[in-house]
Amino acid sequence: MGRQVPLVDYLVLGEQPHLEANECTSCGARYFDRRNACASCGATSFHKAAITTEGELRAYTIVSMAAPGVPVPFVAAVIDCDGTSIRANIINTEPDPENVKLGMKVRLATYTVGTDDEGTEAIGFGFAPLEAPDGNR
Amino acid sequence: MATDDVWILGIHMTKFGKHPDLDTIDLAADAALNALGDGGVSMKDMGVVAAGNLMAANAGIGQQLQKQLGQTGVPVYNVANACATGATALRTAIMAIKAGECDMGLAVGVEKLSGAGLLGGGGMAKADKKVYEPRGRYGSVATIDGRIGTETMPGVFAQVGMEYGHKHGGATFELFARISEKNHAHSTLNPLATYSKKMSLEEIMGDVMIAYPNTRPMCSANCDGAAAAVVVSGSKLKTLDPTQRRRAVKVSASVLTTDPWEEACQVLPNVNTLTRNAADQAYEQSGVSPEDLDLVELHDCFATAELVHYDNLGLCAPGEAVPFFESGATWRDGQKPVNVSGGLESKGHPIAATGIANIWEVCHHLRGEAGDRQIEGATVGLAHVIGLGSACGVHILESAAA
Structure with a gap:
C-alpha cells in the first residue's frame, strides 16, 4: 500500500x-x-x-445544490462529540430524512478521497450512524 | 427631540430585480438622489458619505458615487460587512453625527447580484499535476466543501433551523415552508419586490430542493438593487421645515454586534447569540420593548433563519418560535407582523442594499405611506440584518408622532 x-x-x-x-x-x-x-x-x-470518536447528531442539512465539482446529494452536519462540536458529513447511510435523524448516535469513519499522481492516498472522514433506523446495530 | 437624537430625513429603495441596463453606480445614484430628494436636501448638505457594496468591495463605490452626484470633498467611508453591509453604512453615518463631526450624512447600499447563483462554497483550482500538499489553515490536501460539511449559505442556514428544531421541537419541513408561504403572500402587496407572486404550500414544498429543508422559494432571491438614507441630527432637524420634521423618523436605537466566542461558533456559524445581544442592546437604548413593535423586518435569508430570529429578537418567549408562528402572529394581519415587504425570500436580497431597504420598509409604514400593505397606525418598528462571519445590525425606528 x-x-x-x-x-x-x-x-x-x-x-x-x-x-x-x-x-x-x-x-x-x-x-x-x-x-x-x-x-x-x-x-x-x-x-x-x-x-x-462517538457523538450525537445536533444539526444537519441534505445539500442538493452545491458548487461545480461537489457531488450531491450529501448530508452536512454538526456532531456533538462529548461537548466538542464537529463539522462533518454523515456517511454510510442514505441521504434522506428517513435515515438521518437529529439526536442519533454516530461514529467517526474514514474513507479514501482519492489518489494523487504519485500514488499517495488522501483519507477523509465522516460520521456513520451507530444503528440502522430499525434499531439493529 | 434632544440634540443627540439622530433621525432619518430621507430614504429610498430602488425596485429590486433585474436591471440589465443599470450598473452599480446607476443604481446607487438612483437610490441616493431619491433619498436626498425625499429629505429635501442635496449632496452639498451632506457632511459624510458611507457607501456599502460587497461584491466589488475594493472599487471605492462612495467616491464613484460622488463623481456622479457631487464631489464636495467630505469624508467617504466605503464599508463591507457581509449581509450587514447596508446597516453598517447607515450606522457609520449615524456615528459620524453622534460624534459631532457633522449634522447630516448619506448612507448608500448597492449590489448587482442577478444571476449570481449559489453563494458560498467552492473549491481549489485544479493543477496540471495532482500531488497532495497540505494547504490553508486546516492543512487540507483537497477541497473540503462537500466533504466536511457545506460552505453554501442555504446549507448553513438550513442547519441553523434544524438545530433550533432539535432543541425545541416542531420545526418540520412543512413548518419552514409555511413561513415562506407567508412571505410570498406578503410580497403580492409590494410593487418593488423582485417576486410578488403568491405561492401555495404545495408549490413551495414541491419546488427544487436546494439544501433540505430549504427549497428554492425558501431561499433569498439574488437580484440587483440599491437603497439609501439621509440621516440628520436632532438639533439640525429642528431648523428644517414642518414637512421635513413631520416625515422624519427617529432612530431610537442603532446597534451593530459580532459573535462573542462560544463553543461551536467556529464550526457552525452562531447567528443567535449576536442577534440576541444586538436586540437586547437596541431595546435598552430605545426604551422600546418587543411588545411595543408594530412591525418587524428581519433577515429571512432562508425560511429556516426567520424562525430562529423570532426567538432571538424576543418576539416570543424563549424556545416558543414554532407555536408563535403557528398562532398566525407574524402574518400582516397578526399581532406582530414580520416581513410585510415579502422578506428576502420574495423581495430579494441585493446584499449591501438589504440593510437600508429593511429600514426603508419600516419608515414607509411609520410615515403612513406604505399604500396597500400599510400596517395601520404603526409608530414603532424594528429592522434586523445578519451577515455571516458574523455581523448583526438592529435598528429601532419611531415615527415623529410617537
Missing part, C-alpha cells in the same frame, strides 16, 4: 483514526485550524487534544 495523507491536518490516521483539536492551555477552548491566539481568552499557548 502506498503512502496515506489525511484530508485535513486535524484528522489523525493510524490504528484508531480520530480528530485532534488545538486546545487552549488556559481556558480549554478547542479549535481545528492553525491558531494565532485563543478567540475565547486571548492566550497563545495550545496543546493537542484527542476528540472522542
Whole structure:
C-alpha cells in the first residue's frame, strides 16, 4: 500500500483514526485550524487534544445544490462529540430524512478521497450512524 | 427631540430585480438622489458619505458615487460587512453625527447580484499535476466543501433551523415552508419586490430542493438593487421645515454586534447569540420593548433563519418560535407582523442594499405611506440584518408622532 495523507491536518490516521483539536492551555477552548491566539481568552499557548470518536447528531442539512465539482446529494452536519462540536458529513447511510435523524448516535469513519499522481492516498472522514433506523446495530 | 437624537430625513429603495441596463453606480445614484430628494436636501448638505457594496468591495463605490452626484470633498467611508453591509453604512453615518463631526450624512447600499447563483462554497483550482500538499489553515490536501460539511449559505442556514428544531421541537419541513408561504403572500402587496407572486404550500414544498429543508422559494432571491438614507441630527432637524420634521423618523436605537466566542461558533456559524445581544442592546437604548413593535423586518435569508430570529429578537418567549408562528402572529394581519415587504425570500436580497431597504420598509409604514400593505397606525418598528462571519445590525425606528 502506498503512502496515506489525511484530508485535513486535524484528522489523525493510524490504528484508531480520530480528530485532534488545538486546545487552549488556559481556558480549554478547542479549535481545528492553525491558531494565532485563543478567540475565547486571548492566550497563545495550545496543546493537542484527542476528540472522542462517538457523538450525537445536533444539526444537519441534505445539500442538493452545491458548487461545480461537489457531488450531491450529501448530508452536512454538526456532531456533538462529548461537548466538542464537529463539522462533518454523515456517511454510510442514505441521504434522506428517513435515515438521518437529529439526536442519533454516530461514529467517526474514514474513507479514501482519492489518489494523487504519485500514488499517495488522501483519507477523509465522516460520521456513520451507530444503528440502522430499525434499531439493529 | 434632544440634540443627540439622530433621525432619518430621507430614504429610498430602488425596485429590486433585474436591471440589465443599470450598473452599480446607476443604481446607487438612483437610490441616493431619491433619498436626498425625499429629505429635501442635496449632496452639498451632506457632511459624510458611507457607501456599502460587497461584491466589488475594493472599487471605492462612495467616491464613484460622488463623481456622479457631487464631489464636495467630505469624508467617504466605503464599508463591507457581509449581509450587514447596508446597516453598517447607515450606522457609520449615524456615528459620524453622534460624534459631532457633522449634522447630516448619506448612507448608500448597492449590489448587482442577478444571476449570481449559489453563494458560498467552492473549491481549489485544479493543477496540471495532482500531488497532495497540505494547504490553508486546516492543512487540507483537497477541497473540503462537500466533504466536511457545506460552505453554501442555504446549507448553513438550513442547519441553523434544524438545530433550533432539535432543541425545541416542531420545526418540520412543512413548518419552514409555511413561513415562506407567508412571505410570498406578503410580497403580492409590494410593487418593488423582485417576486410578488403568491405561492401555495404545495408549490413551495414541491419546488427544487436546494439544501433540505430549504427549497428554492425558501431561499433569498439574488437580484440587483440599491437603497439609501439621509440621516440628520436632532438639533439640525429642528431648523428644517414642518414637512421635513413631520416625515422624519427617529432612530431610537442603532446597534451593530459580532459573535462573542462560544463553543461551536467556529464550526457552525452562531447567528443567535449576536442577534440576541444586538436586540437586547437596541431595546435598552430605545426604551422600546418587543411588545411595543408594530412591525418587524428581519433577515429571512432562508425560511429556516426567520424562525430562529423570532426567538432571538424576543418576539416570543424563549424556545416558543414554532407555536408563535403557528398562532398566525407574524402574518400582516397578526399581532406582530414580520416581513410585510415579502422578506428576502420574495423581495430579494441585493446584499449591501438589504440593510437600508429593511429600514426603508419600516419608515414607509411609520410615515403612513406604505399604500396597500400599510400596517395601520404603526409608530414603532424594528429592522434586523445578519451577515455571516458574523455581523448583526438592529435598528429601532419611531415615527415623529410617537
